[in-house]
Amino acid sequence: MNTREMNIQEVKKCDSTYIMPTFGRELLLTRGEGSYVWDCEGNKYLDLVAGIAVCNTGHCHPTIVQAIQMQTETLMHCSNLYYIPHRAIFAEKLVNISGMAKVFFTNSGTEATEAAIKLARVRTKKHAFIACENGFHGRGSAALACTHEPKIREPFGPLQPSCTFVPYGDAHAIKEAIASDTAAVILEPVQGQAGVIIPPASYLSDVRDICDEAGVLLIVDEVQTGMGRTGAWFAYQHAGILPDIITLAKGLGSGFPIGAILAREGLQFERGEHGSTFAGGPVACAAGCATIDVLQDVITAIPRKAALFSELLQEHNPRVYGLMIGISVGEHCADIASYCTTHGVLVNCAAHGNLRLLPPLTISDEEIREGCQVIQAAFSSLS
Ligand SMILES: *Cc1c(COP(=O)(O)O)cnc(C)c1O
Numbered sequence: 001m002n003t004r005e006m007n008i009q010e011v012k013k014c015d016s017t018y019i020m021p022t023f024g025r026e027l028l029l030t031r032g033e034g035s036y037v038w039d040c041e042g043n044k045y046l047d048l049v050a051g052i053a054v055c056n057t058g059h060c061h062p063t064i065v066q067a068i069q070m071q072t073e074t075l076m077h078c079s080n081l082y083y084i085p086h087r088a089i090f091a092e093k094l095v096n097i098s099g100m101a102k103v104f105f106t107n108s109g110t111e112a113t114e115a116a117i118k119l120a121r122v123r124t125k126k127h128a129f130i131a132c133e134n135g136f137h138g139r140g141s142a143a144l145a146c147t148h149e150p151k152i153r154e155p156f157g158p159l160q161p162s163c164t165f166v167p168y169g170d171a172h173a174i175k176e177a178i179a180s181d182t183a184a185v186i187l188e189p190v191q192g193q194a195g196v197i198i199p200p201a202s203y204l205s206d207v208r209d210i211c212d213e214a215g216v217l218l219i220v221d222e223v224q225t226g227m228g229r230t231g232a233w234f235a236y237q238h239a240g241i242l243p244d245i246i247t248l249a250k251g252l253g254s255g256f257p258i259g260a261i262l263a264r265e266g267l268q269f270e271r272g273e274h275g276s277t278f279a280g281g282p283v284a285c286a287a288g289c290a291t292i293d294v295l296q297d298v299i300t301a302i303p304r305k306a307a308l309f310s311e312l313l314q315e316h317n318p319r320v321y322g323l324m325i326g327i328s329v330g331e332h333c334a335d336i337a338s339y340c341t342t343h344g345v346l347v348n349c350a351a352h353g354n355l356r357l358l359p360p361l362t363i364s365d366e367e368i369r370e371g372c373q374v375i376q377a378a379f380s381s382l383s
Pocket residue numbers: 108109110111113136137138139188192193221222223224249250
């Protein structure tokens with residue numbers, strides 16, 4: 001049956017009958033273009049969530065669509081047993097924009113975390129990790145072991161590797177937690193799922209120094225902050241440091257699923273140490289190459305767009321880091337989100353009552369004004 005032949009009630013019923021209920025959903029979306037998506041009734045929404053920081057190039061950017069279409073018609077899959085041009089070219093582009101040396105492709109952020117943890121364990125021959133309170137690194141078992149939220153992690157224990165959690169933004173706490181069996185520290189440069197939590201400006205460089213001193217690897221999770229989101233290709237670049245490993249996914253393929261880890265010179269998997277059937281496939285890598293080409297011209301305008309969000313939302317004390325915007329709302333977050341949806345703007349409630357905005361990086365100033373006006377009205381509707 002074609003989805004167009006099902007009405008919204010039928011789709012909802014079919015969905016809830018056959019799909020495990022891990023997510024709650026409301027809207028039935030059928031189309032996206034630029035900063036907007038449309039539902040099945042033709043209603044138009046300004047998308048300030050962008051598929052959770054995935055659609056950095058906006059919805060269905062023509063350059064991305066063309067790259068995917070051309071590759072799909074040419075060679076859709078061939079495994080990692082063979083060379084393909086786009087995989088090599090995409091890796092070269094990633095190395096050039098990151099200052100790292102080697103790439104291993106995955107299919108998601110979780111798989112990137114799993115790969116980073118494996119790489120740290122196999123090269124250091126140590127098995128313990130340090131991660132941050134309220135941090136999020138994905139839902140595979142190793143990724144989950146390093147994800148703090150007890151609600152997400154504890155039902156699945158005992159998990160490996162052993163992970164010590166320290167307060168986010170406190171470099172000294174990391175120093176204190178390092179032990180002789182510590183393989184690596186893993187952290188987000190800005191915490192996303194926690195609600196856009198920005199650490200002190202010197203945090204990353206302090207942690208880099210501490211890791212160097214202790215001979216411990218630094219894994220920076222750029223799954224959400226990467227691919228231009230913060231106004232640099234990667235958020236660690238604002239701190240002027242080089243991590244040992246970074247993890248990427250979300251915006252990497254503009255919506256086509258792909259993830260990766262990038263490692264610095266001298267750190268890599270050897271033959272047979274890791275693998276994946278789908279990862280680094282032709283279509284994903286074509287989407288990735290096109291994504292970098294499109295974002296190249298978009299990144300420079302991000303500080304200006306971020307400043308506009310700051311200005312327009314200033315009475316709500318927004319935390320703004322590039323185009324990651326968080327506002328502490330508390331128990332009324334769902335009400336704000338629901339008001340915004342009703343008035344044609346999609347926003348997200350992250351953890352702990354934090355309203356989170358992750359707009360397409362291609363959003364225009366006019367669209368930012370339109371979105372902030374509705375958010376403003378949503379706050380007014382509360383009082
Ligand atoms: C989303 C996210 C992940 C997990 O990525 P998936 O593709 O959902 O597995 C990991 N780390 C961070 C920081 C994320 O935001």
